[in-house]
Amino acid sequence: MSGSAIYSAIDLTDGFYQILMRESDIPLTAVSTPSGMLWEWLVMPQGLKNAPATFNRMVSHVLRPLRAFAPSYFDDIFVHSRAEDGLSAVDVHLRHLRKVFEKMRENKLYANLKKCVFCAPEIPVLGCYVSKSGVRADPEKISSICSWPTPKNQTELRQWLGLANYLHKYTKDYAGLIQPMSSLLKKDVAWNWRPEHQGAFDAVKKSLASAPVLMLPDTSRPFHVVCDASDFAIGCALMQFDAEGRERVVSYQSRQMKPAEKNYPVHDKELLAMRYALIKFRVYLLGEQTFADYTDHASLRTAMKSPHPSQRMARWLSFFAEYNFVMHYKPGKNNILADALSRRPDYDPRRLTRHQGIPDDDDDDDDCATCVTLGINATVTSPVLPLRQQIADAGRYARKVDAPNA
Secondary structure, eight states: OTTOOEEEEEEBTTGGGGSBOOGGGGGGGOEEOTTSOEEOOSBOOTTOTTHHHHHHHHHHHHTGGGTTTOOEETTEEEEEEOOBTTBOHHHHHHHHHHHHHHHHHHTTOOBOGGGOEEEESEEEETTEEEETTEEEEOHHHHHHHHTOOOOOSHHHHHHHHHHHHTTGGGSTTHHHHHHHHHGGGSTTOOOOOOHHHHHHHHHHHHHHHTOOOBOOOOTTSOOEEEEEEOSSEEEEEEEEEOTTSOEEEEEEEEEEOOTTGGGSOHHHHHHHHHHHHHHHTHHHHTTOSSEEEEESOTTHHHHTTOSSOOHHHHHHHHHHTTSOEEEEEOOTTTOHHHHHHHSOOOOOGGGOOSOOOOOOOSSOOOOOHHHHHHTOOOOEEOSSHHHHHHHHHHHHHHHHHHGGGO
């Protein structure tokens, strides 16, 4: 939907009931009633194990030729359009709507007019609101979180955190903010709500109340990732530059470290944050042309090139080999965004400067699209070459040793 200017949302009415049952399967749907009669379903009833998958597959198949501008999710169809070929966005959108309606008519799919939205600058999509500016959280959900009373026990705290976790991608440093409250949910911990817990509770509310508008991912533009780790949490952000050259966030992600992870050495914690970022943003980064990964830990340049990696690092390097990325060192004072995701600092985001050169003290020169855009001559390291080289060298050595016995 990135780049579109006008949107429509179509809701299919009585979704499952629009699919006829196979005639040979109708007797299998018989329902016994108190009167002793058996009633059989002629259409697909709710409650069948494969009913949701069947309905979603049917809608996806019907709209497959139109998926470029009419994606669907179960009984929701989202139509989006932009100006093209000398036509305005409205004219293009009307053409798209006509094609969708023709497909619905051919396949006898009916919409609930009361739930449909047509030719709007913003529409609700799966719990959020999408517009030309990006994606923002549902105001009703934010209002529910912000109006929630102070928890009185662990059950109430879990309920509130469950709702807040749903919107965590809009919040910087979410894992750091909830850390004091998470300690109350541990086993055999007595409930004692103290000022630090109330402060964290209010901080999460304030952060969600001022949640930013995230950028819709644009696959025609390069992505870049920033990540960081603290003593108790890891955080990352997926970012892109918009059409006006502004650096914008696509998604925030953060989590608290497990007890064992808190004992990792510093460079392993930073690599853990990088691995977490690649897992969370896998759908965007896997198969992507070279993208940038920024870290504020300079020693990763040598740690990842170590000729004798630990077992943990060897496993992670094997995982990193799936991605085509270039690592750049950015000092902590310039890596404000990622630093904020793993800590709770007092800083002004407006101090963040993007167009800053970073000294190059490495002979590598593997530039990515993001670096060219920024004009950064950054320190680069390859995460996968040393491990591959070791495996290749080991294989050659084994062949040499076995050769005399052959």
